[in-house]
Amino acid sequence: MWYTSLWVIIMSEKNVPRATLQRYPVYLKALRKLKSSGVERIMSKELASVVNIEPTTIRRDFSFLGNLGKQGYGYDVNRLIEIFNQQLGMDFDEKIILVGAGNMGRALMKYNKWDYVVGEIACAFDVNPDRQGVRFGIPVYDIKDLDELVPEGCRIAILAISENIQQTVDRLIACGITGLVDFTHEHIQIPKGVVLKSVDVVSSIQELVFETNSLNTER
Amino acid sequence: MWYTSLWVIIMSEKNVPRATLQRYPVYLKALRKLKSSGVERIMSKELASVVNIEPTTIRRDFSFLGNLGKQGYGYDVNRLIEIFNQQLGMDFDEKIILVGAGNMGRALMKYNKWDYVVGEIACAFDVNPDRQGVRFGIPVYDIKDLDELVPEGCRIAILAISENIQQTVDRLIACGITGLVDFTHEHIQIPKGVVLKSVDVVSSIQELVFETNSLNTER
DNA sequence: TTAAGAAAGATAAAATATTCACAAATGTAT
DNA sequence: ATACATTTGTGAATATTTTATCTTTCTTAA
Numbered sequence: 001m002w003y004t005s006l007w008v009i010i011m012s013e014k015n016v017p018r019a020t021l022q023r024y025p026v027y028l029k030a031l032r033k034l035k036s037s038g039v040e041r042i043m044s045k046e047l048a049s050v051v052n053i054e055p056t057t058i059r060r061d062f063s064f065l066g067n068l069g070k071q072g073y074g075y076d077v078n079r080l081i082e083i084f085n086q087q088l089g090m091d092f093d094e095k096i097i098l099v100g101a102g103n104m105g106r107a108l109m110k111y112n113k114w115d116y117v118v119g120e121i122a123c124a125f126d127v128n129p130d131r132q133g134v135r136f137g138i139p140v141y142d143i144k145d146l147d148e149l150v151p152e153g154c155r156i157a158i159l160a161i162s163e164n165i166q167q168t169v170d171r172l173i174a175c176g177i178t179g180l181v182d183f184t185h186e187h188i189q190i191p192k193g194v195v196l197k198s199v200d201v202v203s204s205i206q207e208l209v210f211e212t213n214s215l216n217t218e219r
Numbered sequence: 220m221w222y223t224s225l226w227v228i229i230m231s232e233k234n235v236p237r238a239t240l241q242r243y244p245v246y247l248k249a250l251r252k253l254k255s256s257g258v259e260r261i262m263s264k265e266l267a268s269v270v271n272i273e274p275t276t277i278r279r280d281f282s283f284l285g286n287l288g289k290q291g292y293g294y295d296v297n298r299l300i301e302i303f304n305q306q307l308g309m310d311f312d313e314k315i316i317l318v319g320a321g322n323m324g325r326a327l328m329k330y331n332k333w334d335y336v337v338g339e340i341a342c343a344f345d346v347n348p349d350r351q352g353v354r355f356g357i358p359v360y361d362i363k364d365l366d367e368l369v370p371e372g373c374r375i376a377i378l379a380i381s382e383n384i385q386q387t388v389d390r391l392i393a394c395g396i397t398g399l400v401d402f403t404h405e406h407i408q409i410p411k412g413v414v415l416k417s418v419d420v421v422s423s424i425q426e427l428v429f430e431t432n433s434l435n436t437e438r
Numbered sequence: 439t440t441a442a443g444a445a446a447g448a449t450a451a452a453a454t455a456t457t458c459a460c461a462a463a464t465g466t467a468t
Numbered sequence: 469a470t471a472c473a474t475t476t477g478t479g480a481a482t483a484t485t486t487t488a489t490c491t492t493t494c495t496t497a498a
Contacts, residue, residue: 017454017455018430018454018455019454019455019456020455021426021429021430022426024425024426024429025419025421025422025425025426026406026417026422028425029404029405029406029419029422030406032405032406033405033406043474043475043476044475044476045475050406050408051406052409054456054457055475056456056457056458056459056477057455057456057457059475059476059477059478060455060456060457060477060478062476062477063476063477063478067476067477068476069475069476069477070463070464070465070475070476071462071463071464071465071474071475071476071477072463072464072465072466072473072474072475072476073463073464073465073474073475073476074474074475074476075476094424094428096424102326103322103325103326103329103330104323104326104330106322106326107321107322107323107325107326108420110322111322111323111381111404111420119424155431156424156427156428156431158420158424162330178431179424179427179428179430179431180427181420181423181424181427185248185330186248186252187245187248187249187251187252187269187270189269190271195427195430195431197423197424197426197427198245199418199419199420199423200244200418201327201330201377201400201418202244203244203245203248204400204416204418205313205315205338205375205377205398205400205416206243206244206247207240207241207243207244207416208375208398208399208400208414208416209313209375209398210240210243210306211237211240211398211414212374212375212397212398212414236484236485237484237485238484238485238486239485262444262445262446263445263446264445273486273487274445275486275487275488275489276485276486276487278445278446278447278448279447279448279485279486279487281446281447282446282447282448286446286447287446288445288446288447289445289446289493289494289495290444290445290446290447290492290493290494290495291443291444291445291446291493291494291495291496292444292445292446292493292494292495293444293445293446294446
């Protein structure tokens with residue numbers, strides 16, 4: 001696909017800082033919100049006040065993706081969204097698997113805001129037979145068949161189980177998974193080459209308390 | 220409480236880097252896992268291989284909390300966990316409110332691994348009368364009564380709603396909330412002094428694809 | 439009790455990331 | 469058509485964070 005190769009070229013030549021990569025989803029979210037409220041054009045300074053990131057940081061972040069703006073004018077919101085969608089994976093069409101169809105898993109399957117993400121949940125897995133079958137249009141298989149039923153070329157798994165966590169992770173990695181979104185509250189060990197994104201409420205609250213308190217004492 | 224004031228002293232004097240704050244929950248998780256598998260003593264080098272963080276970074280991170288280790292010996296796992304529990308809020312006993320008792324909200328209420336976190340969900344709120352009442356031992360109130368029913372001294376709210384998001388956030392902040400854990404997929408605007416932690420699957424997957432791809436092209 | 443080995447803690451150096459400040463480019467008004 | 473106001477994009481300067489290296493302290497075993 002055309003965009004995919006363009007992207008690879010941009011990424012490998014310019015070497016985008018990790019910190020920047022982590023801000024891209026923030027920009028995309030904010031831009032979508034702006035668009036929906038009728039904003040068609042935006043300046044880095046304005047956007048800055050929306051996302052709480054310095055204008056110059058924004059401009060530099062954007063610059064890694066090309067000359068997206070126009071001097072004396074700003075950025076075209078639609079164009080930015082288009083670019084970000086491409087860059088952030090719209091055209092990658094990833095097959096994502098969900099491991100664990102309990103409360104959290106179901107919440108994820110039902111949350112139908114997946115229209116602007118990298119790809120879709122292709123299928124899910126669970127140990128519990130009661131949870132197997134088709135849920136919210138997504139087939140839920142027995143986890144023992146994981147190895148056979150992981151879709152061809154699937155790289156990303158969402159982890160929403162509460163038992164045999166490390167063991168399951170090891171199996172997933174053996175199946176070729178290289179990216180994990182982890183909803184678990186436990187520590188997971190991964191080899192080099194695999195990327196883990198933890199979205200743990202507990203850790204988030206801990207960070208929150210920490211930062212809130214530092215803010216209070218420092219300022 | 221004694222530890223609380225100690226903490227404030229340490230924090231305000233040494234000015235812990237933000238990056239370090241974000242690693243603390245990672246350490247705590249890993250240490251708990253190590254403890255449960257019988258490890259009583261650990262060296263920075265060993266821990267490094269568990270959490271994928273350089274030993275020297277670990278030592279520096281720990282040093283902000285005092286001289287926790289012993290030269291020539293390492294760190295006592297129990298002691299570390301104790302310190303981290305204190306530092307990460309065990310003794311703060313925060314009252315947390317949950318806003319939104321839908322699929323995600325219920326998943327959060329049911330996940331009963333809250334024993335080692337900062338505090339507990341004191342109560343929840345939802346617009347839908349069907350969801351009100353007591354769920355998993357937690358009272359769920361009508362969201363219109365938010366202003367009256369937010370517990371005294373409550374600073375942290377978990378956001379798991381899908382409508383009227385910004386509006387609700389504004390109300391929460393008016394009620395004195397200074398920390399938000401956000402499960403929403405939308406962009407939220409917050410004033411200075413409020414801390415927002417986004418735990419969005421969509422953004423996580425986007426970051427994941429990005430990082431996975433950079434790894435592939437770079438190395 | 440003492441010396442050797444080992445690992446933490448501190449300091450210095452390197453790598454990353456952010457911000458400043460200005461040149462180049464564009465739109466807009468006259 | 470021209471000049472002015474404005475805002476991007478970027479090289480250079482700062483600030484922050486991480487890593488390497490050295491020093492100190494502690495354990496351990498003879």
